[in-house]
Amino acid sequence: MEKKISGDPRQETSYRSIGATTLLAPLPVVMVTSGRQGEDNSNIMTAAWSGIVNTHPPMLSVSIKPSRFSHDLILEQGEFAVNLTDRRLVRAADYCGVRSGRDVNKWKEMGLRERAIPELSCPGIDSSPVTLGCRVHQHLFLGSHTLVIGEIVCVQVREDLFDGDGSLHLERAGLVCYSHGVYQDLNRVLGFFGYSVAREEVLKKRMLAYRPGRAEAGKRKSATQDGQGRKRNHR
Ligand SMILES: Cc1cc2nc3c(=O)[nH]c(=O)nc-3n(C[C@H](O)[C@H](O)[C@H](O)COP(=O)(O)O)c2cc1C
Numbered sequence: 001m002e003k004k005i006s007g008d009p010r011q012e013t014s015y016r017s018i019g020a021t022t023l024l025a026p027l028p029v030v031m032v033t034s035g036r037q038g039e040d041n042s043n044i045m046t047a048a049w050s051g052i053v054n055t056h057p058p059m060l061s062v063s064i065k066p067s068r069f070s071h072d073l074i075l076e077q078g079e080f081a082v083n084l085t086d087r088r089l090v091r092a093a094d095y096c097g098v099r100s101g102r103d104v105n106k107w108k109e110m111g112l113r114e115r116a117i118p119e120l121s122c123p124g125i126d127s128s129p130v131t132l133g134c135r136v137h138q139h140l141f142l143g144s145h146t147l148v149i150g151e152i153v154c155v156q157v158r159e160d161l162f163d164g165d166g167s168l169h170l171e172r173a174g175l176v177c178y179s180h181g182v183y184q185d186l187n188r189v190l191g192f193f194g195y196s197v198a199r200e201e202v203l204k205k206r207m208l209a210y211r212p213g214r215a216e217a218g219k220r221k222s223a224t225q226d227g228q229g230r231k232r233n234h235r
Pocket residue numbers: 029043044045046047048049050063064065067068069070071093094096097098099100101102145178
């Protein structure tokens with residue numbers, strides 16, 4: 001059962017200081033693939049320290065400890081892929097985050113299949129909702145982790161996430177996030193980009209389309225736009 005957060009957010013709230021730490025949440029759970037497709041070094045590692053860092057050209061970052069098997073693979077090969085994790089993949093994501101490719105073949109252990117990324121020689125994970133293929137743009141050692149910045153050179157999206165009209169519904173993917181040691185799913189759409197200022201009729205129509213089971217009822221404008229024809233994502 002969902003626990004309701006009570007209280008008025010405008011009222012003064014008490015806090016506990018816990019020192020300087022990395023408590024940013026929620027974080028994406030991504031499965032980073034590297035090595036060469038079909039070869040022995042092909043590997044998967046889980047990462048939560050990942051994010052988008054630039055729009056033009058599109059770039060993302062992943063922070064990777066030098067001790068990871070994936071670390072040198074990625075830097076030597078100059079490429080990797082970021083695969084988003086959904087509910088069906090979450091157990092495999094956990095496993096790929098606690099076992100090293102030095103010791104086990106995680107593809108075999110988790111029954112995962114490689115999927116070719118035509119632009120790159122590393123594989124993507126078949127069944128992952130979205131795979132972003134990247135070429136290493138820069139890397140910077142920060143003290144414990146290497147910040148790897150990848151230019152996104154291609155993106156593959158699972159076919160079932162598109163409506164008949166071609167609009168992408170990532171909210172139906174069952175994506176999973178990571179928050180202070182636990183995996184959680186993203187159950188409910190609470191709003192959309194710009195909803196706080198959307199016109200009443202736009203707000204109603206869009207929110208109705210996001211209701212569970214209303215996928216088809218909401219044959220709406222391209223999911224890349226808000227109700228007023230503007231790009232939906234912050235850029
Ligand atoms: C949820 C989760 C998130 C993780 N995030 C990161 C991360 O952002 N960076 C990192 O270096 N390791 C991270 N790890 C640890 C690596 O995934 C783990 O050490 C893995 O075994 C490395 O695999 P490899 O040696 O085959 O490359 C994470 C593990 C889990 C379970």
